[in-house]
Amino acid sequence: MRRGTVVMLIVLGVLVSGCSVGLDKGDIKRYVQREHEIKVEVPREPTLGAKSPSGSTTVISKDDPTLQFEVFFQSGIGPFFSSISGDSYKEKSAFNKLNKDYQNSPLYGEFKDAGFLHSKLVDSTFYSHDYDENEKKATLYLFKEDGFALQDSDYQMLFEAMPSILSIQELLSAANYSLEKIIVNGEEYSEFKNMYEYDNSSAQKFEIEVPVRNDLADIHSASDLKNLIHNDHYYGSLNTDTLVKKHFFKRDYPVFEDTITDIESLGFKRDENSYDAHFLSCENNLQNDELERINLTECQDYILFLAIGIENDNYKAIVTEEGLEKWWQMVQKLKSSTLNIHRVQVELLDSSIYYVDVAFEDVKSVQSKEDMKSIIMEEIGHLIK
Structure with missing residues (x-):
């Protein structure tokens, strides 16, 4: 193939897929210095989404790290x-x-007097290139000791702060902003300087979102507020199960930390990309219409999500004596855990775009290596060459 043709194919691939925008961090810094006479940090290189005609990147003021804003860019001919x-x-x-x-x-x-040790207003407007289309929105962040738990006292505390929340609505309205939502999280996440810092911590895993409606003033009891949180979320429902999982992960994970460290030493890793919010997930299976049962004191069953790499797609290595021994040790450590680990799901990571899971539906019932091998072979038998 001629060199010119090769070059053209490479360029075409770049244009179609979308990657670097041709602007680097230095370009962004110089632009902001020129336009606004401030120096900024650029946490990540600016990129365009695949086939996107425009994009943006976040910048943070060096003199005032609480000031974060976006710089927009657009593509020309590629x-x-x-x-x-x-x-x-x-x-x-x-x-x-x-x-x-x-x-x-x-x-x-x-x-602060109500028990929220720190609070913050954050501009949550989605700013685009066309400023005329932006509806200005804001979020109220509230931080309390240990975060939002499953106790009636948490709902009562938030309800008693309702007059102050209504005052926030008025404050924002005067600045042409609407209060979009309230986020409640633990005190340990309260000292973030900007949203980039907050979003890159594990803070979002434990935050609880309270949707705001025009009839917020019609909430007359903690029970009303509880129902709003669970049954009137922006996407249909907050999902009571999600709140339960967040609560118990935060509360019980510390007693499991040594166990997961031992399991990782065997080659397994925590699978935080599973469909659940956390790799260790409480399975109490509460529904939104069971709010009267939400004041739980313990998690009845846990499900653990793990992952393990399959080197060179060699699934046969799993069922060798050495491979099975690692899985057996993993199962034994879970059976001896102080937490009630009921189900374990292990994602097998190979070079394929597909995925295979091995699931122990009742880990305590696995009494021998033969039991364990049988479960594994049911999932990967067809992949062993």
Whole structure:
């Protein structure tokens, strides 16, 4: 094949798939310095989504790390000719000042008196290239000791803060923002400087979202608020199971930490990309219409999600004496855990785009290596060459 043809094919592949926008961190920094006379950090390289005509990247002020905003760019003839089209500095810096004024106001003190040790207002508007289409929205973050648990006292505490929340709505309305939602999380996540820092911690795994509606003033009891949290979420329902799983993961994981460390030494790893929010998930199976049962004191059953790499797609190595011994040790460690691990699901990671799971539906019933091998072979027998 001629060299020119090869080059053209490479360029075409880049244009179709979408990758680097042709702008690097230095370009972004120089743009912000020129336009706004401030120095910024650029946490990640700017990229365009696959086949996307435009994109953005996050920047953070060096002088004031609480100020985070976006720089927008658009492609020309392919990503190699991208250019910067604008930014959200004006809107984000104005809201940043609004939050700082709030944190120095008596209203901030009201939440602190109610038991929320720290609170923060965050601009949650999705800023795009077309500013005229943006509906300005904000989120109220509340942080309390140990976060939001499953006790009636948590709902009562939030309900008693409702007059202050309504005052927040008025404050935001005066600045042409609507209160979109309230996030409640643990005190340990309260000191984040900006949302990039918050989003890159494990904070989102434990936050509880309270949707805000126009009839928020019609909430007259903690029970009303409880029903709003569980049954009126933006996507249909918060899903009571999700809240239960978050609560017990945070509470019980510390007693499992040594066990998971031992399991990882055998070559298994925690599978945090499973469909559940956490690799160790409580399976109490509560439904949204069972709110009266939500004040749980213990998790009845846990399901554990693990993953293990299959080197060179060699599934046969799993059922060798050495391979089975690792799985047997893993099962034994789970059976001796102080937590009630009922089900274990192991994702087998090979070079395929497909995936194969090995699931022990009742790990305590696995009494021998023969039992264990039989379960494994049911899933991978057809893959052994």
